[in-house]
Amino acid sequence: MAEPYAVARVLASEQVQQSGALFIDIGGGTTDVALVRHGGIEGTRMFALGGRAFTKSIADHLDLPFPRAEEIKVDYAKGAKLANRAEVAKIVADDVAIWSAGVELVLEELAEGDLLPSRVFMCGGGSHLPEIGAVLRSEEFWKRLPFSRPPEVMVMSPAQVERIRDGTHLLVDQQDVTPLGLAYQAIELQTNEDPLDVALRRVLRAMKM
Ligand SMILES: Nc1ncnc2c1ncn2[C@@H]1O[C@H](COP(=O)(O)OP(=O)(O)OP(=O)(O)O)[C@@H](O)[C@H]1O
Numbered sequence: 001m002a003e004p005y006a007v008a009r010v011l012a013s014e015q016v017q018q019s020g021a022l023f024i025d026i027g028g029g030t031t032d033v034a035l036v037r038h039g040g041i042e043g044t045r046m047f048a049l050g051g052r053a054f055t056k057s058i059a060d061h062l063d064l065p066f067p068r069a070e071e072i073k074v075d076y077a078k079g080a081k082l083a084n085r086a087e088v089a090k091i092v093a094d095d096v097a098i099w100s101a102g103v104e105l106v107l108e109e110l111a112e113g114d115l116l117p118s119r120v121f122m123c124g125g126g127s128h129l130p131e132i133g134a135v136l137r138s139e140e141f142w143k144r145l146p147f148s149r150p151p152e153v154m155v156m157s158p159a160q161v162e163r164i165r166d167g168t169h170l171l172v173d174q175q176d177v178t179p180l181g182l183a184y185q186a187i188e189l190q191t192n193e194d195p196l197d198v199a200l201r202r203v204l205r206a207m208k209m
């Protein structure tokens with residue numbers, strides 16, 4: 001079986017084939033969620049909240065131009081020392097709380113009354129904010145949803161993309177999973193159909209990766 005991509009590897013594992021996984025792509029404009037359960041993709045949902053909204057909040061609250069607010073957000077996510085770190089943290093936390101309500105809503109819908117898989121893979125630039133992972137790991141979050149146990153929340157990085165060699169060495173970040181995903185799709189279109197690959201391809205397409 002082809003093992004072109006981290007998701008494929010994950011899907012191929014006995015564990016995930018049996019218990020599934022959630023994929024959450026926090027982009028600039030949208031957050032995309034895909035549910036893989038019972039060995040296939042069961043559904044995807046998207047909502048229009050992502051990194052740009054977080055930047056916009058910082059810009060509004062601190063009365064800064066958007067590009068400056070973007071710098072501050074990235075520095076903040078890096079853990080850099082900022083004079084107004086506490087203030088930024090508060091703005092981000094408030095936004096992430098709203099974002100988390102969005103995720104909760106779509107997960108509830110996707111779950112359709114059945115259990116959700118306890119494995120969550122995050123990608124997209126927005127997943128850099130520590131609050132994003134923290135909220136998904138928090139008891140307040142997962143206890144409200146049909147998880148059978150605390151979910152294991154992981155970042156999907158290009159390092160996990162095995163088959164496509166990045167000749168440029170420029171793709172190092174979790175937001176670069178997208179171009180690699182596209183490269184993967186291009187390659188994968190030429191290979192034999194495997195039910196798992198088909199499911200994976202649908203996930204990638206649905207997530208616009
Ligand atoms: N280091 C970082 N810390 C915090 N946010 C970041 C970081 N790097 C990127 N982002 C944010 O991630 C967002 C872009 O993510 P990504 O590149 O995944 O989006 P996209 O695929 O272009 O957008 P979409 O999926 O909505 O079409 C931007 O809002 C950007 O500010």
Ligand SMILES: [Mg+2]
Pocket residue numbers: 025027028124178208
């Ligand atoms: Mg994207």
